[in-house]
Amino acid sequence: MSGDPSNSKSGKGVTRGGEGNPLPERQPSTSEDIAAFVAKAKAMSPYAAGSKGRLIFALDATMSRQPTWDMACALQADMFREAASLGSLDIRLVYYRGFNECRASTWISDSATLARLMGKIDCRGGNTQIGKVLSEARREAASSGVRAIVFVGDAMEEDVEELCVKAGELGLLKVPVFMFQEGRDGAVEKAFREIARLTGGAWSRFDPGAAAQLRELLRAAAAYAAGGREALLRLSRNDRGAANLLGQMK
Template sequence: MTGEPIKPKSAGEVDSAKAEARKGGPLPEKPSASEDIAAFVAKARAMSPHRTGARGRLVFALDATMSRQPTWDMACALQADMFREAASLGSLDIRLVYYRGFNECRATGWISDSAQLAKLMSKINCQGGNTQIGKVLSEARREAVASAVRAVVFVGDAMEEQVDDLCAKAGELGLLKVPVFMFQEGHDPTAEQAFREIARLTGGAWCKFDPGAAAQLRELLRAAAAYAAGGREALLRLSKTTGGAAALIGQMK
């Protein structure tokens, strides 16, 4: 299984779509009204996202357009480090979200084993297409409500959407207290501006790594996993020994 497409659904299908989302099914693209957001915030505050014994949940989102193939292969090799870092703190479930090609955006179910995630990722080839970061943020928002997502990681090098639309979605995640860690490969100024703002609005962090720099990306992924598994205190401890964690904690609210 390589994930199911994220696509719009009618209002009558919302309940079934939420159930499908938890197992990797098609996901709705639905704008939220102000009362809808208020309900989500109330539910989020009732949750204890880093309660003792709880499994950490991390949405791991990747740009899988054609230019991303080298970094996709690198992320596939490094993803086990996220699980290893989390294992020292508790446990971690990851939901992989990726977009590629013409309007294709897919999400897997929750994965708790690094070998399973690596096998799945190895079957996915990058394809040319435009960015779909808005769909990634919408999916993260749904999962934040459905299954208490603790953090979102996004790895990409471009942004080709309306930045104000992305900021609106990011703001909703900020209300739900779900930080987004925006990891930018390369030096595109348009992407940097958008990624920084998404991180700021969610209480997350933006970091840039050099093209093909596996060591830099490894540190960033480990830091995000530490936060998802153990919260801010775990990230603070890790920041004493790794530069990636220090870069994240220095930006987070």
């Protein structure tokens, strides 16, 4: 992403890297498409020695999310620190806000750059666009490899069945989604849990303004992205957030 993302125009897809070219919303894959993606994913070595972990960090940036956005901006450095102890990590920021605006950054390898980028973004009213996030994650997973996805949000205003189809495609690619829910909306919890289950990921709740809870969850996701299940297992011995996520993963 280049420049101030708040100056971009809304589009029907995900705008990447500040290029201003929105992608069309992707339709569910055919069985042949999925088979090709799965074959490619199996050919990859996601935890090969010396390889970088890749994590998509997706956030709801609609109007009610500003306090949590600011908190996530402050806490994202913990993800890089956790990953540094295991190897290395690249993060791709994806967010949606306003009317039909969903954007993705380039891959970022340091905390300061991510913090500067997040600091330029303000939250704006609008509906959720989780489907676009999942479609973008699937595209990136198939083209260049993604080890995990983190989503932080408090609402779900889309067709659950359509989201489940997209989640199932990520599950076939063996890309787990960690769904972190702020608050206690039961319908949101049900949808988030199902997305996590279908991808082989995990769901967890955190209370509004609970920085310590969110920090634990982000660190655990970064550990998995940088070092796989073994890294998450080691962290879970002394970290409740990691233990909670590990207990749900297939």
